[in-house]
Amino acid sequence: MRATFKGVAALSLALALAGCGNYSHEVAKDGRSAGQLAWPSPTNMPSMHKGGTFPNLDNLRQVRSGLDKHQIAELIGYPHFEEGVWGVREWNYVFNFRKPGNDEVTVCQYKILFDKDKLARSFYWMPEACSALAEEPRPEPAPIAAAPAPSPQNITLSADALFAFDSAGLTDGGKEAVTNLGAKLREHIAQTQSIRVTGYTDRLGSDAYNQQLSERRARAVMEALVSDGVPRTKIVAEGLGEKDPIKDCPDGPRKELVTCLAPNRRVEIRVD
Structure with missing residues (x-):
């Protein structure tokens, strides 16, 4: 009788340790699916886990396929239900989440299925x-800084390369130079607000003559740009005569002085 009692007691203990086993039905050997997922009722939780726990989110985010039960327990603890010891291929938890700045608590159930080797799958x-509550928060996208306004572009063309001496008519080389400039301006014409063409002369000759010559040369460049497709509405032409010289040359033989003052004879194009 005593031996029989011991046998019955051992069997009862084994059944108690096995407990409920898997809640879900037909858990696959590879642990990646079940014929039917079943969830235990939170009201059936042991008193020690009553109400669930607030998980450590950093640890919860480290739970992944391939961890064994000991590693899972190190991260998020043992299951919250009496699922038994032997043959158990699933663990169930009740986790509580609270959003930052919000006292409201969200209660969630979490299930892990294990393969035949008791590895989480x-x-x-x-x-x-x-699942979204346990995800790694995505960083807020950095605000897109407004692109800085492009600085004005200044282009200087030598008047000696554009015009014959003492003339406001473009030479063949001058026409080619302005045509190349017009092509570049048209590429960015949508972003261009204004184009200012300014003519300059050297200090040789009278102020009145130099003023007129600088204006005529500026208009000649403007008209050539318009002919090449640059909108007239965006171009302004002006002449400043001998103002704002780039180079100062001492008086001397005229030929040498004309050569020295060449940088002052120019047409400047400012693109905003």
Whole structure:
């Protein structure tokens, strides 16, 4: 009788340790699915886990496929239900989440299925929306800084390369230079607000003559740009005569002085 009692007691203990076993039905050997997922009722939790726990989110985010039960327990603890010891291929938890700045608590159930070797293979949430609460928060996108306004572009063309001496008519080389400039301006014409063409002369000759010559040369460049497709509405032409010289040359033989003052004879184009 005593031996029989011991045998019955051992069997009863084994059944108690086995407990409920798997809640879900037909858990696959590879642990990646089940014929039917079943969720234990939170009201059936042992008193020690009553109400669930607030998980350490950093640890919860480290739970992944391939961890054994000991590693899972190190991260998020042992399951919250009496699922038994032997043959158990799933663990169930009840986790509580609180959003930053919000006292409201969201209660979620979490399930892990293990393969035949007791390695974690698949993970489930109820409701499924709870999975978002455990995800790594995405960093806020950096604000897109407004692009700085492009600085004005200044282009200087030598008047000696554009015009014959003492003339406001463009030479063949001058026409080619302005045509190349017009092509570049048209590439960015949508972003261009204004184009100012300014003519300059050297100090040789009278102020009145130099003023007129600088204006005529500026208009000649403007008209050539318009002919090449640059909108007239965006171009302004002006002449400043001998103002704002780039180079100062001492008086001397005229030929040498004309050569020295060449940088002052120019047409400047400012693109805003």
